[in-house]
Amino acid sequence: DVKVTQSSRYLVKRTGEKVFLECVQDMDHENMFWYRQDPGLGLRLIYFSYDVKMKEKGDIPEGYSVSREKKERFSLILESASTNQTSMYLCASSSVINSYEQYFGPGTRLTVT
Amino acid sequence: AQSVAQPEDQVNVAEGNPLTVKCTYSVSGNPYLFWYVQYPNRGLQFLLKYITGDNLVKGSYGFEAEFNKSQTSFHLKKPSALVSDSALYFCAVRFMRDDKIIFGKGTRLHILP
Numbered sequence: 001d002v003k004v005t006q007s008s009r010y011l012v013k014r015t016g017e018k019v020f021l022e023c024v025q026d027m028d029h030e031n032m033f034w035y036r037q038d039p040g041l042g043l044r045l046i047y048f049s050y051d052v053k054m055k056e057k058g059d060i061p062e063g064y065s066v067s068r069e070k071k072e073r074f075s076l077i078l079e080s081a082s083t084n085q086t087s088m089y090l091c092a093s094s095s096v097i098n099s100y101e102q103y104f105g106p107g108t109r110l111t112v113t
Numbered sequence: 114a115q116s117v118a119q120p121e122d123q124v125n126v127a128e129g130n131p132l133t134v135k136c137t138y139s140v141s142g143n144p145y146l147f148w149y150v151q152y153p154n155r156g157l158q159f160l161l162k163y164i165t166g167d168n169l170v171k172g173s174y175g176f177e178a179e180f181n182k183s184q185t186s187f188h189l190k191k192p193s194a195l196v197s198d199s200a201l202y203f204c205a206v207r208f209m210r211d212d213k214i215i216f217g218k219g220t221r222l223h224i225l226p
Contacts, residue, residue, distance in 0.1 A: 031212055040122075042218035043157075043203060050212045058213065090157065094214070099164050100145055100207050102214060104157040 003027070004105040006091055012111045019078040021108050023091030031094045032074035033102065034058075034066065036087040043090065049074055081112045115140050117206045119217035126194045127225050134189040134220045136204030145207040146187040147214075148178055152200045160202075163187060174198070194224045 007022040023032065031050050035043040035058075045058030047066040055066050063085060067075045074093075078085055088109050092102040116139045126132040138144060148160040161172025168180045178189045189202060204217040 033214065035216070040218065042119075043205075043216035045213065045215060048213060056211070056213070059215070092157075099162060100212070100214065101147065101159050101162055102149075102157075102205075103159070104149075106156045 004091060004093055004103050006089075006105040006108050008108050009106060010109050010111075012113065013078075013081050014113055015082060017081050017112075019081050019110065019112075021076040021078075021089055021091075021110070023074045023076070023093075023105055024072055025074075025093040025103070026072065027093060027095070027103065028071065029093035029095040029103075030071070031100070032068065033092040033094070034064075034074065034076045035090045035092065036060070037090055037107070038087050046076065081110075083112050086110060086112045115206075115208050115213075115215060117204055117215050117217040119202075119204055119220045121220050122218075123221045123223065125223045125225060128196055129193055132191050132194045132198070132222065132224070134202050134204075134222060136187045136189065136217060138185050138187065138204075138206045140185070140206065140208050142209045144209060146178075146180060147205040147207070148172065148176070148187075148189050149203045149205060149216075150174075150200050151203065151219075157203065160189070196224045196226050198222060199224045 004025045033048040034046040049068045065077045091105040094100045094102045146163040149157045163180045207214045
């Protein structure tokens with residue numbers, strides 16, 4: 001069964017801390033994505049990657065960076081967390097082989113205090 | 114600009130009645146179109162997709178969607194709603210120019226017993 005895992009389900013951090021959210025997929029997918037989900041705003045794309053060491057900005061990249069050193073792992077980094085980054089973060093992966101159907105992880109609910 | 118719109122924040126349908134959840138998009142060319150569902154406290158799950166071919170596509174749980182190129186719409190439908198269909202539904206579009214996948218804001222579907 002296909003699987004996307006995220007390092008934490010719940011995370012509480014203080015303002016100014018550096019935060020790492022990790023995502024791992026076991027499907028050998030070339031594409032990986034980070035979204036944030038907020039009530040009334042739906043899913044907004046932060047960054048995506050179509051290959052190892054490649055990254056593309058989504059619609060809301062400010063305040064975030066990403067790293068993809070291995071095909072199966074895509075990390076989202078908040079360099080200096082702020083309260084407006086409190087949100088649910090969703091990771092997804094996809095492949096051209098299955099026509100870009102995305103598989104999602106369970107999400108990480110991040111609270112920045 | 115590329116965009117996806119779900120014009121209804123919430124849709125209420127009586128159990129047994131047909132349901133429609135609307136989605137429109139703005140793009141040039143031929144996009145890939147998707148519907149996902151999010152049940153309470155669960156991750157997003159793929160429902161169905163349109164890539165090419167027959168405008169009516171069938172997916173999981175008895176759902177189907179109709180692609181209308183002239184109206185740039187991809188409405189989700191089901192002939193007879195179940196209470197268990199109550200969830201948050203997202204329309205998504207992959208634009209051909211890049212691998213970006215954009216989601217609508219979501220529509221909350223309430224099926225009333």
